[in-house]
Amino acid sequence: MITITVNGQSHPVDVEPDTPLLWVLRDTLGMTGTKYGCGIAQCGACTVMIDGQATRSCQTPVDSVADASIVTIEAIERDDIGRKVVEAWVSLQVPQCGYCQSGQVMAATALLKETPKPTDEDIVDAMTNLCRCGTYNAIAAAVRQASA
Amino acid sequence: MNHLFPNTTQPHTPAIANLSRRGFLGASLGVGAGALVLGVLLPTGFARGQAEGMGAVAPKPGTRVPAFLEINADGTVKLLSPFIEGGQGINTTLAQIVGEELDVDPARFVVECAPPGPDYAIVNGLRLTGGSFSTRSSYAVMRRLGATAREMLIRAAAARLKVQDGELATEDGRVIHASSGRSLAYADLAADALTLKPREDVPLRDPATFRYIRKPVARLDVRDKSTGKAVYAIDQKVDGMLYAAVRHATHFGTEPEGFGNESAVKAMPGVHAVHTLPGAVAVTADSWYRARKAVEALEVRWSKPAPSGLETIAADFSSDGMLAALKSATGKGLSAETEGDTAAAFAKAAKIIGADYDAPYLAHAQLEPPSSIARFNSKGDLEVWLPNQMPELFQAMAAKTAGLQPDRVTIHSPLLGGFFGRHFMYMTANPFPQAILLAKATGRPVKVLWSREEEFLNDALRPLSHSRFRAALDAQGHPTAIEVRTVGEGPIGRWFGAVFKSPLDSSAVEGIIEKPYAIANRGMEFVKVAHPVNIAFWRSVGHSMNDFFYEGFLDEIAEAGGKDPFALRMDLLKDKPRHKALLQAVADLSGGWRRGPYDAPDGNGKGGKRARGVAMASPFGSETATIAEVSIDGGEARVHNLWIAIDPGSIVNPAIVKAQVESAAALGLSSALFEQVVYQDGVRQSSNYDSYPILRRDHMPAVHVRIVESGSPMGGVGEPGLPGVPPAVANAIAAFGNQRIRSLPISKTRLSGV
Ligand code: FES
Numbered sequence: 001m002i003t004i005t006v007n008g009q010s011h012p013v014d015v016e017p018d019t020p021l022l023w024v025l026r027d028t029l030g031m032t033g034t035k036y037g038c039g040i041a042q043c044g045a046c047t048v049m050i051d052g053q054a055t056r057s058c059q060t061p062v063d064s065v066a067d068a069s070i071v072t073i074e075a076i077e078r079d080d081i082g083r084k085v086v087e088a089w090v091s092l093q094v095p096q097c098g099y100c101q102s103g104q105v106m107a108a109t110a111l112l113k114e115t116p117k118p119t120d121e122d123i124v125d126a127m128t129n130l131c132r133c134g135t136y137n138a139i140a141a142a143v144r145q146a147s148a
Numbered sequence: 149m150n151h152l153f154p155n156t157t158q159p160h161t162p163a164i165a166n167l168s169r170r171g172f173l174g175a176s177l178g179v180g181a182g183a184l185v186l187g188v189l190l191p192t193g194f195a196r197g198q199a200e201g202m203g204a205v206a207p208k209p210g211t212r213v214p215a216f217l218e219i220n221a222d223g224t225v226k227l228l229s230p231f232i233e234g235g236q237g238i239n240t241t242l243a244q245i246v247g248e249e250l251d252v253d254p255a256r257f258v259v260e261c262a263p264p265g266p267d268y269a270i271v272n273g274l275r276l277t278g279g280s281f282s283t284r285s286s287y288a289v290m291r292r293l294g295a296t297a298r299e300m301l302i303r304a305a306a307a308r309l310k311v312q313d314g315e316l317a318t319e320d321g322r323v324i325h326a327s328s329g330r331s332l333a334y335a336d337l338a339a340d341a342l343t344l345k346p347r348e349d350v351p352l353r354d355p356a357t358f359r360y361i362r363k364p365v366a367r368l369d370v371r372d373k374s375t376g377k378a379v380y381a382i383d384q385k386v387d388g389m390l391y392a393a394v395r396h397a398t399h400f401g402t403e404p405e406g407f408g409n410e411s412a413v414k415a416m417p418g419v420h421a422v423h424t425l426p427g428a429v430a431v432t433a434d435s436w437y438r439a440r441k442a443v444e445a446l447e448v449r450w451s452k453p454a455p456s457g458l459e460t461i462a463a464d465f466s467s468d469g470m471l472a473a474l475k476s477a478t479g480k481g482l483s484a485e486t487e488g489d490t491a492a493a494f495a496k497a498a499k500i501i502g503a504d505y506d507a508p509y510l511a512h513a514q515l516e517p518p519s520s521i522a523r524f525n526s527k528g529d530l531e532v533w534l535p536n537q538m539p540e541l542f543q544a545m546a547a548k549t550a551g552l553q554p555d556r557v558t559i560h561s562p563l564l565g566g567f568f569g570r571h572f573m574y575m576t577a578n579p580f581p582q583a584i585l586l587a588k589a590t591g592r593p594v595k596v597l598w599s600r601e602e603e604f605l606n607d608a609l610r611p612l613s614h615s616r617f618r619a620a621l622d623a624q625g626h627p628t629a630i631e632v633r634t635v636g637e638g639p640i641g642r643w644f645g646a647v648f649k650s651p652l653d654s655s656a657v658e659g660i661i662e663k664p665y666a667i668a669n670r671g672m673e674f675v676k677v678a679h680p681v682n683i684a685f686w687r688s689v690g691h692s693m694n695d696f697f698y699e700g701f702l703d704e705i706a707e708a709g710g711k712d713p714f715a716l717r718m719d720l721l722k723d724k725p726r727h728k729a730l731l732q733a734v735a736d737l738s739g740g741w742r743r744g745p746y747d748a749p750d751g752n753g754k755g756g757k758r759a760r761g762v763a764m765a766s767p768f769g770s771e772t773a774t775i776a777e778v779s780i781d782g783g784e785a786r787v788h789n790l791w792i793a794i795d796p797g798s799i800v801n802p803a804i805v806k807a808q809v810e811s812a813a814a815l816g817l818s819s820a821l822f823e824q825v826v827y828q829d830g831v832r833q834s835s836n837y838d839s840y841p842i843l844r845r846d847h848m849p850a851v852h853v854r855i856v857e858s859g860s861p862m863g864g865v866g867e868p869g870l871p872g873v874p875p876a877v878a879n880a881i882a883a884f885g886n887q888r889i890r891s892l893p894i895s896k897t898r899l900s901g902v
């Protein structure tokens with residue numbers, strides 16, 4: 001049994017230690033806001049914050065985060081910066097299909113925690129999640145708005 | 149123009165008599181088409197009575213108010229939509245249209261995809277989400293529906309308040325009797341109103357008084373999508389369900405013949421059972437990750453593919469070989485467009501040019517991998533949760549797979565995590581038959597989820613295609629004739645051929661025919677060569693490549709005649725005011741046409757050179773004009789700006805239109821720069837986003853959109869932003885003077901700048 005702390009709550013989970021955190025969140029804990037897109041750390045749909053860092057949970061074995069603080073999209077509005085990010089996302093109407101957006105919001109929140117006033121270059125470097133609907137420009141505008 | 153539904157304003161003429169052809173829905177999986185399925189596709193009223201379970205008496209689609217609207221006590225309105233939301237904004241658009249006439253703020257609408265039923269067959273007697281049809285096919289119907297419902301509420305209020313209808317007005321969800329100061333909420337009147345007979349002559353609102361239509365109303369689902377609350381097919385869960393992971397034959401068409409290590413795999417943690425399926429193997433387990441680990445550990449013996457030939461995906465099949473087969477096809481073409489006398493024009497020509505163009509197979513690569521849940525209840529009735537763009541057809545095919553009548557199958561159509569054509573019926577490319585077979589085999593509800601790798605292996609693809617062009621120029625360098633021979637196969641012919649019967653597949657030639665340019669003599673022909681590959685609709689379908697072919701070649705004509713490509717287009721459009729105005733609009737939007745190369749506007753002369761290309765397209769009832777600004781750096785094209793003017797005739801939500809045009813442009817650029825599914829030795833070479841690169845942020849240009857409402861009949865919006873982008877980019881690259889891109893993606897070619 002491994003115990004993980006997600007959004008401030010601890011959850012004992014009965015899974016193999018190498019199970020990716022993504023599947024523990026989605027299938028074991030039923031927290032489906034974190035998405036599966038590629039499973040190989042390419043797309044970022046599965047991004048969560050681990051000790052404040054944007055992390056791709058599909059390539060994070062659950063036993064490696066047993067002592068960490070995991071924050072998922074479900075708790076994003078409990079975070080001051082997360083709330084600002086969500087408001088910017090809503091006011092600029094960022095999502096289209098929306099499937100990538102949990103991961104985008106998590107990545108943006110982690111960026112702004114680290115770098116409250118990111119340059120355009122910082123945004124390109126940090127916001128590497130894929131969006132098949134092509135919302136990249138709207139995302140960048142929303143990150144700028146949330147940082148203002 | 150896509151001819152799947154030739155004319156959205158005319159009643160559809162059913163053209164179904166002979167349903168026997170194998171090709172209609174394919175026969176893989178042994179659940180091929182039957183009269184039942186066609187009954188589902190038939191226009192309402194035509195043979196509907198024979199479609200079991202569909203109800204013999206069908207109302208005129210889009211008219212029965214209770215089938216669409218529920219007015220709740222809290223002032224919200226539930227709208228059951230004929231369409232499926234997948235990012236295109238249709239839920240909000242419908243709320244605007246209905247809300248405008250019903251007189252309820254769209255923000256208080258809750259929009260859900262309606263279950264299967266004849267009321268929703270409003271795309272020319274069919275129901276589908278695609279072809280950029282949703283808004284244009286439903287605009288008039290949904291306005292009338294909202295107005296009819298409002299009038300019923302007014303009559304119900306008149307009876308309640310004992311006044312004349314004419315003394316009543318409405319105001320955002322209430323009926324108001326101004327002279328007595330009394331008012332009633334719609335919710336209090338709804339039950340009475342729905343018992344009234346709808347009137348057919350209710351006047352519609354004067355567009356000059358619109359409050360919601362033509363306004364950038366906020367989309368209804370944006371907050372949920374920004375906070376992880378939006379629920380997609382992949383997020384569904386039902387009690388007691390097993391998770392299934394599948395592995396498809398790497399070599400499509402081969403079958404599993406046995407396992408080397410079945411008992412070891414069965415002993416893996418959480419495993420329930422090991423299964424064989426048509427063209428695949430599966431493991432069911434208590435979690436998806438465990439199922440996947442187990443299915444990947446399975447040692448499977450597969451049957452052998454045919455050694456060669458193009459009937460199936462043979463052992464030596466390759467995309468290069470397929471392209472070579474298209475290029476060397478000798479079959480006689482079907483005429484797709486003929487005008488004037490091309491032979492005479494070529495005989496008199498001062499100059500003749502020719503060129504071959506091609507474009508590759510493409511995957512949809514929507515971010516949500518496909519999944520489906522199937523559950524049988526104790527009576528043997530089936531419930532399925534599945535991504536789809538045609539609920540009735542999926543219901544019928546699910547029924548067929550399960551051996552049930554369709555009325556015993558309930559279909560849930562969740563939000564789509566992107567689609568771009570991915571979720572039509574493609575037989576082996578849809579996971580729901582596997583879920584049904586596994587639910588039957590295990591006696592438990594089963595959720596099948598395809599890993600991203602399985603999705604890349606099994607997605608139905610935008611077909612590879614090839615066109616050979618020839619043009620005649622006169623002594624002034626003006627084009628007098630154009631000939632095109634397009635070889636390949638389109639998805640309409642593949643999937644709807646038996647229904648629509650036309651030997652000419654519009655989805656193979658759209659974008660090559662019906663161009664607006666005044667070239668007097670034209671001979672366009674189509675040669676069908678079927679692909680052994682499962683082919684699909686892909687955002688903008690034939691236009692996604694054919695406009696690249698045509699508009700690229702038109703630039704070659706300009707070059708051969710010593711003309712500027714923008715000036716030549718203007719000249720060829722001199723009798724087409726709508727197109728001319730649009731071309732001028734995009735030039736204005738970009739600050740005036742200039743081809744370049746010119747110094748990049750970075751102020752210090754060190755930004756290198758940039759150049760621009762222009763292209764036009766007429767997709768899905770709309771018109772577009774596109775200009776791309778490109779530089780060349782390290783052998784690669786970098787697109788800095790895209791300017792797109794779109795004329796969809798008239799619009800409902802300008803913010804959604806702009807977002808859709810930008811989204812389509814991004815996909816068009818992605819396909820132009822990077823994308824291709826390559827086959828080698830019968831096997832696809834891409835298995836995930838690392839081997840199938842798609843557009844990332846670092847290649848996303850600024851996109852500038854101008855909407856021009858010419859007042860022409862309403863056209864589509866979701867797809868039209870795409871087709872102009874690949875040729876505008878290729879034409880900009882050509883402006884550097886060193887290379888002409890005739891084969892996509894551009895990343896295959898190492899480019900050189902000035
Ligand atoms: S699912 Fe983790 S990066 Fe794609």
Ligand code: FES
Pocket residue numbers: 095096097098099100101130131132133134135235515565566
């Ligand atoms: S909004 Fe659809 S993938 Fe990003």
